[in-house]
Amino acid sequence: MELLVMGVLPSGVHPGYAAWHCGAIEMLMVTVAMRNRIGLAWLGIGLFALADFTGSMIHRLTIIDGLAMVLTPLMWVGIANAVSVVLRRCVDQAEVYSSQERESAERLARENARRLAQTEWAKDLERATAPLLKKIASGKLSSGDITECVLLEAELRDQIRGRALATPEVVRAARAARARGARVDIFDDRGADLPPAVREEASAQLITALNDARVGWIKGRALPAGSPTAVTVLAYGDTPDDERFLEIKEP
Structure with a gap:
């Protein structure tokens, strides 16, 4: 456009409206x-200004006329650049505010979920322990009540120390195994949630070992996050045939 129009403009006089191409x-x-192509816009307007000012000098215009042909386009691109920067900054700030709002909402949701879980756990704890605590307070405990206290204490310990491994099914199976005379230890040293597939497999393997146990010791442990092995299950009894060791790897 620049070369074609410059090629037909008159010499020695300001082209006026004929310089519509500017x-x-x-x-x-x-x-x-x-459209946020700032570098490309300045490259284009710079090449135009150089070509147009050179063409004005070739057409024997004054320096003032030559500058008048290019200053307005340069000014408007500068204004567009400034507006684009302001708009981009506004978009960035809006994204930051949105991100902060999402983080705040997620934090509140986690706090509410934790508070709800604590409340429900406290209610469950009260329902489970209140009858036995009343009997302890009254001093009227039978041998069956003492056994029930021991089993309940171990069950609560599993829920606290076992965390991700202590699913309701595992806790019930561990209680039944202890009632048959087996020793059970469930530990969660991971410090993070187990992947669903690993948790399901570990739960299934623990339940199988607990259901098979009559005597001996069953240990389930979730290893710290980052370990090659996620969960180990160890079971052994009076004979070598009762021994079982299983490692569950990270997927």
């Missing part, structure tokens, strides 16, 4: 700048 190129570069 405004057309200006709008093209403003559009490019507003």
Whole structure:
């Protein structure tokens, strides 16, 4: 456009409206700048300004006339650049605010979930322990009540120390195994949630070992996060045939 129009402009006089191409190129570069192609817009308007000012000198215009042909397009691209920067900053700030809002909402949700879980656990704890605590307070405990106290204490310990491994099914199986005379230890040293597939497999393997146990010792442990092995299950009894050791790897 620049070369074609410059090739037919008169020499020695300011072209006036005949220099319409300046405004057309200006709008093209403003559009490019507003579409966040700032470098490309300045490259284009810079090449235009160089070509147009050189053409004005070749057409024997004064320096003032030559500058008048290019200053307005340069100014408008500068304005478009400034507007684009402001808009981009506004978009960045909006994204930051949205991210902070999401983080705040997630934090509140986690706190509410933790508070709800604590409340429900406290209610379950009260329902489970209140009858036995009343009997202890009254001093009227039978041998069966003492056994029940021991089993309940071990069950609560599993829920506290076992965390991810202490699913309701595992806790029930561990209680039944202790009632048959087996020793059970369940530990969660991971410090993070187990992957669902690992948790399901570990629960199934623990339940199998606990259901098979009559005597001996069953140990389930979730290893710290980052370990090659996620969960280990160890079971042994009076004979070598009762021994079982299983490692569950991270997926």
